[in-house]
Amino acid sequence: MALRLFNSLHRRVEEFTPLFPDAESVGFYCCGPTVYDFGHIGNFRTFVFADLLRRYLEFRGFRVNHVMNITDVEDKIIRQVAATGQSLAEFTSQYTEAFLADLATISCLKPNHLPKATDYIPQIVDLIQRLEQRGIAYRAGDGSVYFSINKYRACGCCYGQLVTLDPEAQRRTERVSGDSYDKDDLADFALWKARVPGDGVVFWDSPWGEGRPGWHIECSAMSMAILGPSFDLHLGGEDLAFPHHEDEIAQSEGTGLQQPGRPFVKHWVHAAHLLVDGKKMSKSLGNFFTVRDLLGQGFQGREIRFLLISAHYRETFNFTREGLEATRSALARLDATVAQLTERAGSEAPETSTTPSALEISFTEALDDDLNVSKAWAVIFDWVRETNAALASGSVSPSAAAARLQSWLRVDGVMGLGGRPLEEVPAAAVALLEKRNAAKAARDFGMADTVRNELKALGWTVEDSKTGSKLKRL
RNA sequence: GGCGGGGUCGCCAAGUGGUAAGGCACGGCUCUGCAAAAGCUGCAUCGUCGGUUCGAUUCCGACCCUCGCCUCCA
Numbered sequence: 314m315a316l317r318l319f320n321s322l323h324r325r326v327e328e329f330t331p332l333f334p335d336a337e338s339v340g341f342y343c344c345g346p347t348v349y350d351f352g353h354i355g356n357f358r359t360f361v362f363a364d365l366l367r368r369y370l371e372f373r374g375f376r377v378n379h380v381m382n383i384t385d386v387e388d389k390i391i392r393q394v395a396a397t398g399q400s401l402a403e404f405t406s407q408y409t410e411a412f413l414a415d416l417a418t419i420s421c422l423k424p425n426h427l428p429k430a431t432d433y434i435p436q437i438v439d440l441i442q443r444l445e446q447r448g449i450a451y452r453a454g455d456g457s458v459y460f461s462i463n464k465y466r467a468c469g470c471c472y473g474q475l476v477t478l479d480p481e482a483q484r485r486t487e488r489v490s491g492d493s494y495d496k497d498d499l500a501d502f503a504l505w506k507a508r509v510p511g512d513g514v515v516f517w518d519s520p521w522g523e524g525r526p527g528w529h530i531e532c533s534a535m536s537m538a539i540l541g542p543s544f545d546l547h548l549g550g551e552d553l554a555f556p557h558h559e560d561e562i563a564q565s566e567g568t569g570l571q572q573p574g575r576p577f578v579k580h581w582v583h584a585a586h587l588l589v590d591g592k593k594m595s596k597s598l599g600n601f602f603t604v605r606d607l608l609g610q611g612f613q614g615r616e617i618r619f620l621l622i623s624a625h626y627r628e629t630f631n632f633t634r635e636g637l638e639a640t641r642s643a644l645a646r647l648d649a650t651v652a653q654l655t656e657r658a659g660s661e662a663p664e665t666s667t668t669p670s671a672l673e674i675s676f677t678e679a680l681d682d683d684l685n686v687s688k689a690w691a692v693i694f695d696w697v698r699e700t701n702a703a704l705a706s707g708s709v710s711p712s713a714a715a716a717r718l719q720s721w722l723r724v725d726g727v728m729g730l731g732g733r734p735l736e737e738v739p740a741a742a743v744a745l746l747e748k749r750n751a752a753k754a755a756r757d758f759g760m761a762d763t764v765r766n767e768l769k770a771l772g773w774t775v776e777d778s779k780t781g782s783k784l785k786r787l
Numbered sequence: 788g789g790c791g792g793g794g795u796c797g798c799c800a801a802g803u804g805g806u807a808a809g810g811c812a813c814g815g816c817u818c819u820g821c822a823a824a825a826g827c828u829g830c831a832u833c834g835u836c837g838g839u840u841c842g843a844u845u846c847c848g849a850c851c852c853u854c855g856c857c858u859c860c861a
Contacts, residue, residue: 324791343861344861345861346861347859347860347861352861353861355860355861356860356861357861358861359861360861362861363861387859388859389859476790476791476856476857477789477790477791478789478790478856478857499858500858502858528859548861549861550860550861551791551792551855551856551861552855552856552860552861553860553861554791554856555790555856555857555858556856556857556858557858557860559858560858583861584861585792585855586854586855586861587861588854588855591853591854592854593854593855593860594861595860595861596859596860597859597860620799623799623800623810624799624800625800625801627792628792628793628800629792629793629854629855630799630800631799633798633799635798635799635811635812636798636799636811638811639798639799639810639811639812640810640811641811642810642811642812643810643811646810646824646825649824649825650825653825679801685801685802686801687800687801687802687808687809687810688801688802688808688809689809690800690801690808690809690810691800691801691808691809691810692808692809693809694809694810695808695809698825698826701824701825701826702825702826702827704825705825705826706826753820756820758820758821761820761821762820762821762822765822765823774823774824775822775823776822776823776824776825777819777820777822777823777824778819778824778825779818785823785824
């Protein structure tokens with residue numbers, strides 16, 4: 314079996330095979346954040362999903378060249394720069410750093426490349442010039458450069474690969490008409506925006522005068538500069554499918570840089586939105602939570618991660634506080650099993666086995682199926698139950714425990730939950746535990762219960778078993 | 788208005804033409820001084836109405852509700 318993934322380009326699940334089988338890595342691009350503010354967990358749903366897919370590809374033996382861009386020039390950023398008096402770099406770097414810190418908090422591996430749009434102005438200009446030379450880009454009266462969808466189509470190219478849009482049937486929103494500028498056609502989009510007074514000091518020189526790049530062309534420039542004109546996977550939130558990704562395809566393929574018969578991107582993958590109270594989580598609706606907000610409320614990064622990858626990536630998912638709280642119990646159960654295995658295994662080497670474990674086989678089957686995480690969690694929790702039962706029956710040898718643990722660690726290499734960090738038991742708690750043990754031995758259960766409550770107040774719970782009492786962090 | 792997703796147990800969420808995974812919560816039992824943890828166990832006929840079929844939650848049609856995109860957006 315092989316990994317099958319839904320390809321937005323063909324609207325069906327397809328087997329994933331690399332575009333260039335001999336290449337040393339798979340080209341993997343995910344549209345990153347616009348760094349004008351802290352990202353919210355709706356944004357991070359997409360990034361965690363990208364991280365999961367990247368980790369799974371690696372689990373399946375691919376080497377992945379993971380690129381995530383940072384959009385560091387854009388209208389909102391320019392407004393903020395003007396308002397704060399900071400330089401563009403000063404302003405965007407603080408949110409870029411915050412973004413990377415948040416990614417780490419939710420256990421996302423750092424992408425191999427994190428290109429910033431402002432570092433790719435020459436490449437952007439180059440692409441626009443190519444489009445101009447081919448007659449697909451044109452200069453408008455205001456000094457901006459636009460992409461002509463009609464000219465592009467006249468070259469035999471297809472605009473409308475990711476979405477089926479009938480321009481005539483479109484609603485004429487205010488946004489559309491308000492954005493008309495000097496375009497030949499309403500649907501054309503900006504490649505280079507001429508400098509306007511509101512841009513302040515944010516502008517670059519170009520063959521078309523001072524200005525700044527359009528949003529869409531940035532991703533084309535960065536992805537092709539790093540991964541080449543054709544690459545394997547392009548990810549993003551579903552709201553980016555149109556117009557952002559559609560325009561990326563048009564600009565990138567419009568340059569004619571691809572080898573004949575090669576697409577810009579072989580496989581497009583889109584992550585569905587996170588909802589809050591049934592509505593899309595967004596800055597404009599104000600119904601969002603940042604990673605920092607949730608951390609401040611006492612949640613852990615791994616709990617947020619778990620929740621974000623508990624549902625299939627193509628289904629919208631309703632975020633609730635209750636849902637986040639529920640992850641705690643589930644993770645605790647998983648942690649307890651892993652902790653028991655670790656203890657049982659000791660320093661014993663795992664049983665040698667040349668075949669993957671049942672856990673790994675079922676897990677692989679689940680994720681091969683268009684990254685069916687729900688199925689994967691079912692597999693994992695079935696394994697938890699079975700492992701707990703085996704441990705309780707005493708039938709797990711240290712080397713068998715080590716083997717199970719090793720197998721889990723391989724699976725967790727994809728899920729990225731990690732274990733809950735072990736905390737050293739403070740001396741005060743140890744003393745109380747001993748006091749309770751003594752009380753129990755003396756059959757003074759009133760005292761034992763009192764001490765147990767004192768321990769609880771310190772944040773430790775007691776678990777009694779045949780082999781003695783143990784403290785566990787609450 | 789156009790296009791695209793959804794409606795499955797209290798909540799979250801898989802899945803299948805032959806009467807429905809898993810997680811959280813809840814109940815019972817075992818274990819325990821009592822708990823906790825763990826195990827066992829109980830709990831749904833799948834939005835509505837029709838159609839196809841020996842049989843549909845799964846296919847088709849209609850309808851209702853809901854979310855998203857339609858050039859700011861992960």
